[in-house]
Amino acid sequence: MKHFIATITRFGMLEAFLIFIIFLYGINFTYDYYVNLSTAEKMGRQALTEAGREAKEELRAITDSATFLLNTAQLYYGAGTLDPDDTGAMNRLFMPYMRRYPYITSINYGDASGNGYLILREGSSWRNRIKQSIERDTVIWAKLTDHGEASSHRRSSDNYDPRLRPWYTEARDRRGIQWSEPYVFRTTRDLGLTASRRFEKNGVRGSVLGVDIMLKDLSRFLEGLTANWKDITIHVITPDRSVLASSEALAFDLLLQGDNPSLPHLLDEGFRELVSAFHPHREGGSAFFTYQSEGRTLFARIDAVRLSDGDDLFILLTIPHRTLLENFAWQSRTKFYLFLGLLAASSALFIFFYLLPLRRITTIVRKFSRGGPMTIPVSSRADEIGTLTSEFRSLDQELGRRQEALSDSERHYRLLFEDNPNPLWVIERETRRFLAMNAAAVKRYGYSREEFLSLTEHDILLPSLPPAIPGRDALPGPAWPQTVRHRAKNEDVIEAEITSRPITWAGADAEVALVHDVTARRQLEAQLRQAQKMEAV
Template sequence: MIFQLPLRWALIIPFVLQIFAAVGITSYVSIRNGERAVNEVAGQLRREIVARIAQKLSDLVKTPLQVNRMNAAAVGLNLLDLENIPTLERYFWNQLRQFDELTFISLGTEKGIFVGAERLGDGTIAISRCTGETKYSLETWNSDERGNRRQLLQSKPNYDPRHRSWYEMAATTGQPKWSEIYVMQTTNRLSIAANQPIYNAQGKMIGVVSVDLALTDINNFLKELQVGQTGQTFIVDRSGLLVASSTDTKLLINPSEPTSERRQAVASESPLIEATAKYLIAQFGQFDRIQTSQQLDFSLNGNRQFLQVAPLTDNSGIDWLIVVVIPEADFMSEINANTRNTIFLCVVALGIATIMGFFTSSWILQPILHLSRASKAIARGDLDQQVTSGHLKEINVLANAFNHMAAQLKTSFSQLEIRVEERTRQLQKQREFLRTVIDSNPNLIFVKNITGQFVLANQALAEVYGTTVEEIIGKTDADFNPHPAEVAKYLEGDRQAITTGLAQISEETMTNAGGEVRYLHTIRIPLPSATPQVLGVAADVTDRKQFEVQLQQAKETADAANQAKSEFLANMSHELRTPLNGILGYAQILQQASDLNPKHRHGIQIIEQAGSHLLALINDILDLAKIEARKMELRPKDFHFPAFLNGVAEITRIRAENQGIDFDYSHFK
C-alpha cells in the first residue's frame, strides 16, 4: 500500500524543509570550509614544528662538532700540549662550564693517554685521566671550583682508549663522525658522541678528540613545544629506536639497570606514539625507506590523527626521523561549537516553520475537509451530497466540480447497477456452460497450485476418487489416493511444469476408489497467473495398455511357434536328407552299370531327378524358414529354365501314371 501523507503535513513539510535545507546547506558549507581550514592549519603547524625541531637539533649537533674542531685546531697549532695532562684537564673542565649542553669532552692519543671532563648527574664536573702516572688505569676524580683534581672517585685498570669503539671509528673513517646512541653508565641517560681524529704536521694521526651530547636536552626541548592541545612529537633512528619524545615515556626498557636496552617506538608507553610508529611501518615497511618529508593522516580509536615525518641528516652520520602527530580534535573545538549552534538554529527554525505551517494549513483545510466528508458519504452509498463554497477561488471551483460530479455519479450509478445485473446473469450462464463442458468430458481435468491443492476439478476426476467436485477443491491427491508413490509422481510433474514453464507429458497410474489401477496419459500446462498454477488433462489409456499386453503375449506365442517350426524343419531336413542322399547315391551307382537296358536306365534317371527335386524342395523349405527369421540373404543366379521345366514335368508324369492319368508335356523352342 502506498503511503498517504495528510494534506496538513504536505503543506507544512515543504515549508519546513526549505528553511531547514537553507540553514543546513549554509552550515554544511561552513563546516566543510572549516574542515579545509583545519587541514591547512594542521599542515602548516606540522611543518613549522618540524622546522623548529630540525633547527634546534641542527644547532645542538653543531656544538660538539665545533668543539672538536676547536680542540683539534688547538692541538695542531701547538696551543695544547698532549703531554701536559694538568693543562688538558683544566682546559676540558672550562669547556664543559662554557657549553651546558655537553656532557663529556675527552681526548685519547696514540700513546694510550686519555684525558677528559664529564658532567655528572648532580651537575658537578669530574675529571678522568689514564696516563703512565696512573699505570694506565682510568681514574675519575671530582674537581674543585678551579678545575683541579680533588678526590679520587673510582679507578679502572688496564684502560686503553685506542681499543675503544669511538677511537677506532674515528681512526678508521679519518673524518668527524657521530657514534651510535649509547647509555652513559655514570648518569644512565642516552648520549651520543662526536669523534674527530687529530693529525700532526706530517699528516700522521696522533689522537682522537671526542665530545658527548646527552639527549636529555632534546627531550626537554620537545616537551616545551606546544603541539596543538594534545599533540605529541618524537624522534626515532632508522632502526625504530626512540631518540627523544615530548612525553614522559621512558626511552629505556629498564632504566634502573646498568645494561638497560633502548625502547622501540612501536613499544612506547605512549599509545599515540606506539600507534603512529605502527602506522609508519605499515605504510612504508621500514623506517629507513622514508627519505623525504611526508604529511599523512590515520585513525586511532575512530579519531583522525594528523601526521608529519621528516628525515634529519648531516654529513657526520646523524640519520634520524622527526615525527609530529596532532589529533584532529585539537582543531575541531570551534567547528564543533559552530555545529551545535547550527543544530540549535535549525531546531528553532523548524519549530517556527511548523507553527506557521499549522495555522496556514488549518485555514486552507477547512473547505477541503468538507469535501472529504462528502466524498466519504458518497463512498458509503449516500449520493445526495452537496458542498458549500469557501473563501478561496480554487476551492470554489473544486466545490462546484464536486457537486456536478455527484449529480452525474448518481445518474451513472443507477445505470451501472442495471448493466452489472445483466453482465452478472451472462457471466453465470457462461460459468454454467463451462462447468457442463468440463464435467461432460471423459478425461480427468484439474487445476492445481504449487502445493498440489486442487483449484478446479471435473466430474470424471471426482468419480475416480469416489467423491464430489466440491469435496476435492482445496485438497490434494494425498487426501484421496492411499498410494504415496503415485501422489509423489503427480506432485513432481506439477512442479516440473510450473518451474520450467513448459508443458509436461507423462504416463501415470491412478488407483480409483474401487482399488482398480487405471493407466493415464497426462498433459500438464503451466498457467500464467499471480500464483503458480498448472492445468492438467489426463486421458484413460487402460484399454490401450491392455491391448498392448495382449499383443505382446501374442507376439511371444508366435515367436514360440516359429521356434518350434524351425526346430521341426531342422529335424525333418536331417531325417529326409539322410535316406534321400542314399537313394541318389545308389541311383548314380546304377547309372554306371553297363548291363542296364534303356528302359531301366531311363527309370533310374527319373529316380535321380525326382530325388534331386525333392532335395531342392527341402532346401527351399529351409530357405523359407531363414527368410522368415530374416537370416536368408538372396543372391540372383542364372539357371536353364527348359531343363528346370523338363524335370518338373517328368516328376509330375510319374505321379499322374500312378493315378492312371495320361500326362504329356511339350515346349516350343
C-alpha cells in the first residue's frame, strides 16, 4: 500500500484527478448542449409559429378590411345609395371604417371624366381633396370635422388627374380587387400600396375606388408584434424579393425616405442574409428550417398570404440560434460555477499536500538568506516534495562550503577596493557614468555615493582637459597613468594621475580606475621651480 501511494504521488495524483474532472465536465457539457439544442429547436418552432400566426392574421385583417370596404362601397354604389358627388355622404361612410382599421391612410375615388375625391387621415385630423374635371389645374382642399363636414375650403394649383394614378389604371379594365405595386403617395410622399376596384352601375363602368395602406404603418405593427419575443425579426416579402415591411421599423423607415423612395430588395445591403432563407423555401409555405448566414445559425419560418388571384405575399420570420440557447447558457454558467467549486476543493488538497510544505521550505530558505541556518528536515515522501527536500539538503551543504569561500573573497575585495586609501571608482565605458566608488573617493571629492552615482566623468573634469587619452582603451597590457584635473564638490581643483583597466561590471562594459592625488606634489614642484627662478635672478 505504501508503495502504491508513493508511486501515484510520484507521478502526480492531483494532476490526474483534475484531468479526470475536466474530462467529465466536457462530456456533460456536450450532452447538455445537444439536449438543449433539441429543446431550443422546439421552442423556436413554437415561437415562430405563434408570431407567424399573429402576423399572418394581421396581414389578412388588413387585406380583408380593404376588401370589405371596397365590396361594401360597390354594393352601395350599385344600389344607388352612394353618390360620389356628395362628399359629406362619402365622408360619413368611410370615416368609421378608417377609424376601425388604422392601416387605411386614405381612400381615393376617380371617374372616367377625371373627377376625383380623396379623404385623408393625418393623425387626428381629416381632409378632403376634391378634383372637378371642369377645373383643369385646380383642386379644392377641405378641412373636416369629426363628423365629416367641411369646416373650411382652400383652392390649390394642382394638375392632379385620378385617371393617371396606378390604383386607377390597374383596376379600370379588370374585375375584382387589384393590388398595386408599391408607389409614392402624392399627398404624404410616403411609400405605400393601394387596393382598388372599379365600380359598375347598370352595366356602366369607369369609376374606381382605391384604399391606400402606408407601408411604414405595417412595419410599426410588426415591430410591436416582435416586442413579445426577444430577437425575432419579421419581414414581409413580395414574390420579386422586394421587402414590403420589416419589424425593424426605424431602420426600414429610413430606407423609405427621400424624394423617390423605393422598396429595398433582398440583395440590398442589410437584407442579404435573408436571401439564403427565402429563395430555397418560398415554395414550401409554413416551412420551418435552419440556415447559416454571416457566421450565424438562425431558425426561420415562411408563411404565404394570398392577396388576390395569383398574388401572394410571404412572411419570413427569423430568430438567432443563440437566443434560443440562452437557457442552456444559464445552465452552463451554473455548472461552470459548480465546476469551479470542485476545482477549489482540489486546489485545497493541492495546497495542503504541496504548497504548505513548499512554503515551509521557502521560509527556511528566506531565513537562510538573512543569515539564519538552513535546517531542512528529513522527508520520507517519494513525490516532488520529497525530492525537493533532499535536493535542498544537498544544496545546504554546498552553500556552506561556498559561503566560506565567499567570505574570503569579500575580505580580499574590501582590502583591494573599499579599504584602499586611494580613491577608486568604476565608470561605464560608453556613457562615462559612475557605477561604484570607494570611501576614499567619497571623502576626497566631497560627493556622497548617491551624488556620485548621478554624475559622469565629464561632470568633474575641468573643461580644459580631455576625459581620456585617445586610443587608451585599445592599448593591450597594463594601462598607463593619465594626468587630469578634477573639480571637487567644494570647487577645489584636484590634480590626479589615473590608471584604469577595462572590466565587466553588472553585465556592462566598464573601467576600474585608481586615482592618485598629486595635487600637493604639483604645488611643491611649482614652488621649487619658482624658487629656482628667483635664485637665478
